[in-house]
Amino acid sequence: DVKVTQSSRYLVKRTGEKVFLECVQDMDHENMFWYRQDPGLGLRLIYFSYDVKMKEKGDIPEGYSVSREKKERFSLILESASTNQTSMYLCASSSHGTGSNEQYFGPGTRLTVT
């Protein structure tokens, strides 16, 4: 059974803290993604990675960075957390194959920045 896991379900941080969100997949997928989900805005892509050590900006990369040192792990970093980064963060992975690139999602991390 395929699995994407995220390090925390709920996280509370203070403004200005550095925050690490970890995502691990066990499907040997090449692609990994970080989204944030906010009411009325749907899912918005923050960053994605096609391979180890590769990263591409998504639609809303400002205030975030990522790291992919190993194929199975993709980390999202909030360098200095702000209250407008309070959100649900979803990690996903998919394979490179054409026509079969459905994404597999983790359970999400609900981050609150106070």
Next chain:
Amino acid sequence: SQQGEEDPQALSIQEGENATMNCSYKTSINNLQWYRQNSGRGLVHLILIRSNEREKHSGRLRVTLDTSKKSSSLLITASRAADTASYFCATEAAAQKLVFGQGTRLTINP
């Protein structure tokens, strides 16, 4: 960039009825996918339809795609309480990337 727009934003029906959700998009696509999200959880892939397909079935799900109108619909037949969830369409325009709509919140009343 928001590609998919879903309609309605919320839908409430009785158990056993059929539920139809619609998705419109703006640019040419490789495929369109539908996902389900139970409250506070991650998304689960339901079905994928390629741009050269017009209709696809999976169990109680039926998806149609009209590329001339840039629209898709998801039909859930004989709805059950467990179908209560949010449903999202997602389009693949650029390789490997998906753009999600805002979702339809479906409530099935017993």
